[in-house]
Amino acid sequence: MTEYVRRILDAHVYDVAVETPLEPMVRLSQRLGADVLLKREDLQPVFSFKIRGAYNRIARLPADARSAGVICASAGNHAQGVALSAKKLGIEATIVMPVTTPQIKVDAVRYWGGNVVLVGDTFDEAYIAAIKLAAERGLTFVHPYDDGDVIAGQGTIAVEILNRHPGPIEAIFVPIGGGGLAAGIASYVKFLRPEIRVVGVEPADAACMKAAIDNGSRVVLDRVGLFADGVAVRQAGEETFRICRDLLDGVLVADTDAMCGAIKDIFEDMRILAEPAGALSLAGLKAYAEANPERTGALVAICSGANLNFDRLRHVAERAEVGESREILLAVTIPEEPGSYRRFVQVLGNRTVTEFNYRYAKNGKAHVFVGLQTRDAKNRKAEIIKELEDLGYGVVDISADETATLHVRYMVGGRAPSLDDEVILRCEFPERPGALLRFLDGIGSDWNITLFHYRNHGADYGRVLVGVQVKPEDRARFNARMDSLGYPYEDETANDAYRLFLR
Structure with a gap:
């Protein structure tokens, strides 16, 4: 630790980097009842601490x-x-x-x-x-994280934080990809102010450092999600793991919705658009603040970057309300009879409706895809569901259903009730010219494609919902074919949103 402190203090960074401010997030501080500070690394010449x-x-x-x-x-x-x-x-x-x-x-x-x-x-x-x-x-x-000089350069952020805020700090939250930033900050903070907690934050679908610390040695993740592409790393660095294992006070994980909610928080307080990895540490800070109401100092998050693809904004906006616990997505079954649609809308009353998808059904039951906005969805959800169920409505909570939020909400109304042996898969493939054709060529012509939905989310990987007609006796061969393609996929045939709105 002493050696890294020396290297951090001797680092050459300010010929090109700038000392960034540590700014209060006034609105979020009021909401959380905490002194929340944001380290603005988005203000670097390349809009990132790197x-x-x-x-x-x-x-x-x-x-x-x-x-x-x-x-x-x-x-x-x-x-x-x-x-x-x-x-x-x-x-x-x-x-x-x-x-x-x-x-x-x-x-x-x-x-x-x-x-x-x-x-x-x-x-x-x-x-x-x-x-x-x-x-x-x-x-x-030049390694992105597993190098002593790189770690020391990133550690200069800790010097600036402690210089700008000499008062009490309870915890500093640091995004982790390979671990270079966390290793540098932890080395300096734990040497000078060991009472300050240094907490790493990783995406739930790319938590390589947490897996390594839990395992006691580095592990290679089978796959990583790419929404937070700045921290999408399959294996923590060797040197960074050694440091983080010894010095971090814990590693939290945050899902996509939590990151989207944090992006919105940063925008509302600072009027800047952080990239997903840039808002990751704030998502962890919010979870920590909620779980630890008794605090003894400021909470600091690193806004590590703002290189956000503009076309990703619509996905962020769609998911932020769920991530902020401000939106509930429900599949509600109502009687298919005259007046039932109007009665259901009356039941919703003055609640803010964010989405409402409905189509006539012949079997006597209709399914409505409805989104409701509320200030405290986490605590209000059970109350709203019980209210609807007490009135005789069938209700399925699909707020956290990836298939529902990414695909089904845009497809409500299309059914194939006479279709037999349909298998539904949620897949990812590289977002590059010809990838879609290669995906379809890989499946081949042995099976009939019965459903297909693709939507560009501004990420490096495209997300697809595909239906394929596969006889039960041919399922093993079909699964082997899908495995051979090398594209990550999940079987969603039993998914509630698919069953209620598309089957």
């Missing part, structure tokens, strides 16, 4: 390594940090990025002078290609 570690690593290279050039693998913020750092120092930089990287990020790297090489569909493929190119061309590989 510039700190990248510049500190590259600035320390000897002359021969500088003349050869540097290389990295990244689909986002680290790429821009390396490109700008190399440009500032007059060094050639090669940036290997997955083919699936959104064009806005590719353009940003090129703007800062990076030579972009597009390889593979995933970060892992880009990483392997970058290591190979580094060996072939004699380039220095």
Whole structure:
């Protein structure tokens, strides 16, 4: 720890990085009954903290390594940090990025002078290609997190936090991908102010550091979600794990809805749009504040970046109300008879309706997909459901149903009651030209496709709901075919939203 403190205090970052403010979130503080502070790393030249570690690593290279050039693998913020750092120092930089990287990020790297090489569909493929190119061309590989100089550069954030807020701090919440930021902040804070809790926060679908700490050694996740692409890492770094295991006071996880809610909180307080990874630590802070009403100091979250794809905003807006516990999604069964639709609307009364999907059904029962806005959905949900059930309505809570919120809500009304042997799958595949065709070619023509819904969410991976007619005796062969495609998928045939609105 002492060695890392020395390296942090000696880090070269301010030739290109700026000291960012620690700002109060007034509205959220009032809501939580806590002193909430946000460290504004979105104000860096590349809109992310990554510039700190990248510049500190590259600035320390000897002359021969500088003349050869540097290389990295990244689909986002680290790429821009390396490109700008190399440009500032007059060094050639090669940036290997997955083919699936959104064009806005590719353009940003090129703007800062990076030579972009597009390889593979995933970060892992880009990483392997970058290591190979580094060996072939004699380039220095700049690791995004598992490097002492990178960790020290990121640790300068902790210096600024403690300098700007010498008063009581209960906890600092840090987003974790590979762990470089958390390792740097924990090293400095625990040396100077060991009473301050340092808490890591990871996405629920990419919690590699939590899995490693729980296991006692590093693990490789089978797959990671890509909504928070800035922290979508399958394995924590070796050095970062060593530090985080010893110094962190815990690791929390947050789901997509919680991150969307935190993005909205940051916008309402600061009028900025954080990227999902940038709002991740605030999502963890909110969960901590709710679980720990007795506090002894400020709560600090790191807004680690604001490189948000504009076309992702609609997805964020749709999910923020659920993440903030302000929206309830319900599937309500009503009698298919004259006047029943009107009676149901009367039951809803003056409640704010955010969504209402209905279509006539012939079997005497109609199903309504309804969204209700409320200030405290978490506590009000059970009350509302009981009220509806007491009136004789069948109610299914689908607020946390991914298939319902991503697909079914846009498809209500289409049914195929005479269709036999339909299998419903929720799949992901790389968002790149030709990926959809390759997906369909992979399934082949042995089975009839009966349903298909795709919607672009501004992410690197497309999300699809697909129906396929598969006879029971052919199910094993079909499952083997799907497994061979290499695309993550979940069987949703028994899903309530599908059964009520589409079957």
